[in-house]
Every structure is written in structure tokens, then in C-alpha cells.
Amino acid sequence: MEPVVLYGTSWCAQTQLLRRHLERLGVPYRYVDLELHPEVHPTLRFLTGGRLSHPVVYVGGEVLVEPTLSELERALWRRGYLWRPW
Template identity: 35%
Template structure:
């Protein structure tokens, strides 16, 4: 598993914002498009317990749903993925 798995869709503005932040910070992630692959939608819902996206899953099993930029940066920092 990648250190970060990103469940999202192209039409989702929160997904676009979080992906842009990960890209700007140089954080590598595995993108799982829930629109293009129905199995990813099921996985995302199993992780989060709801259908909201993005769902950002970390290697330690913790996850964020629709995080703000601050929440995402804090989670990345806690895991040593950014300084």
C-alpha cells in the first residue's frame, strides 16, 4: 500500500483542492478515482463509513474525509510526510 491513498473524482472541488495541495507539497499518493472504478467507491465508503469524498487514507489506517488544507497538512506532518 502507498503511504497515502486518495479516493476522489475529477468533478469534486474538494478533491481538486486536496490533490493540488498534495502535489504542491510533493507528497506521493495513489489516486483511486471513484467515478472511473466502482470498486474504489465501495472501498472508500468502507473506509469512511459514508459516501463523501475525498477520502485520504494513510498507511497507519487513519483517514480524513473532506479535510481542510490545515487538517491535511497537520496529518501529513504528524506522519513525517512533510516538514
């Protein structure tokens, strides 16, 4: 299974909300802080069609730009990270 990657910043409330939600769901993920790792900005721009948006979640080949909790859960379910539908 491909890793879930969350791109965001420490000061972004939505990023922190998504991090806590992934942890509550028990979904392993990698967090990339955009302020600490500016070298990923070109990759993120590529994934989002040119915008440097955050948070962005990469779920098994699917890119979610500024997702809601339910959008994230649906993507996790579609990709087999969750056993129950949202």
C-alpha cells in the same frame, strides 16, 4: 512509509484542490477516481463508516473525510510525510 491515497472525483473542486496541494508539498500519492473505479466503493464505505463521501484521504493508517488543507497537513506531519508543522 505507507502510500497516501486520495479518493475523489474529477468534477469535485475540493478533490482537485487537495490534489494540487499534495503536489505543491511534494508528497507522493495515489489518486483513485471514484467514477472510474466503482469497485473501490465498498472499501471507501468501510473506511468512512458507511458513507460514500469524497474526497477521502488515507494517510498512513489515518482516514480523513472531506479534510481541509490544514487538516491534511497536520495528518501528513503526524505520519512523517512533512518535516515542518503546518
